Amino acid sequence: MSAEASTQPATEPKKEDEEEEEEDEEESSIVDDDELWKDITPIPQADAERPMVQIAYHPEYRKAMNLFRGLLEQDERSERALKLTSVILQYNGAHYTVWNYRSQILKHLHQTDPEGKHIQKELGMLNKYMGDMRKSYQAWQHRALMVELLEDVSKEIAFVDKVLKADTKNYHTWTYRQSLLCRYNQPEMWAGELSAIEGLLVEDIRNNSAWNHRFFLSFDTFPLHSPDLTPEQFTKIVDREIEFTKQQILKAPNNPSAWNYLRGVLRRGSRGLNSVEEFVIPLTKTAHELDAENSWPIDLNKRSDLPVPAAVELLADIYSESQSKIKQALELYDLLAEKLDPIRKGYWQFRSQRTGPKQVTA
DSSP, X not given: OOHHHHTSOOOOOOOHHHHHHHHHHHHHHGGGOTTTTTTOOOOOOOOOSSOSSOOOOOHHHHHHHHHHHHHHHHTOOSHHHXXXXXXXXXXXXXXXXXXXXXXXXXXXHHTTOTTOHHHHHHHHHHHXXXXXXXXXXXXXXXXXXXXXXXXXXXXXXXXXXXXXXXXXXXXXXXXXXXXXXXXXXXXXXXXXXXXXXXHHHHHOTTOXXXXXXXXXXXXXXXXXXXXXXXXXXXXXXXHHHHHHHHHHHHHSTTOHHXXXXXXXXXXXXXXXXXGGHHHXXXXXXXXXXXXXXXXXXXXXXXXXXXXXXXXXXXXXXXXXXXXXXXXXXXXXXHHIIIIIOGXXXXXXHHHHHHHSOOOOOO
């Protein structure tokens, strides 16, 4: 190297984002590389001769799909096929066939890649774009297959937590989380789940997805994470969940998620509805009545709208189980129909008819 050349500034190493941008440009440009595809016969989409509605596909997408069909017919699993799927998914991120083909390509490439570089790179791409694709079940299924190939789930719960920060109620994210827990059943994965869910409920007490996951942890999966659970320990879990739910109801009495959860816990714990009658009664009264009786529950939010329809319904259900309190149950169903929940008046009338004394005809 000459002295003059040596004075030129050294080329700085490319940043990861710059490398990814170059790869995106390369993947996009491969569609127009006729030399690359000279051995592939493009297969056009089999549309009707004169379709009623002609879909205006982007020219690049149309060309990429024609090449894709040609590759698919040969079942080619190569680097160029992988790049072509990237182009297509940029236009249509919900294309199940393309996602499935991409998974099969990576599975094939992984067989000659003992260090798992292809899979790690793919997970890196998914980490970057999963926030935008979080409502695509195809993308989540693809991720699950990649994790299975890599055989490393150590970072997955943390990744799911990150996605949930953007959308705490996304069905696909929660389904993926639960599948991870059940499939891999690692103690360290279960360890922080309950506290994580409590954190989400503190942020949003009405997050029905978090309530559902709490029930999943406490009652649906203990044979996995607590296989030696004794009846006494199970009783303590039921007691814990009942008390936890009561406290959340007092914070936001008109939150249906908590009321549904309470019913589920009572049912799973083989507890009668009447076991919470004392707790429910104050929530079926007006604020004026509670003031007059000086009977406000200690932790009840004083700004709550009272009476609470869900509490009235639960108390009506409790009374309907006792023959001596049928009349009181009917009065509560009538209260729901006429004042508290008139939009479902027909339903409450139906419940009342089902509860009332049967008429005997001659």
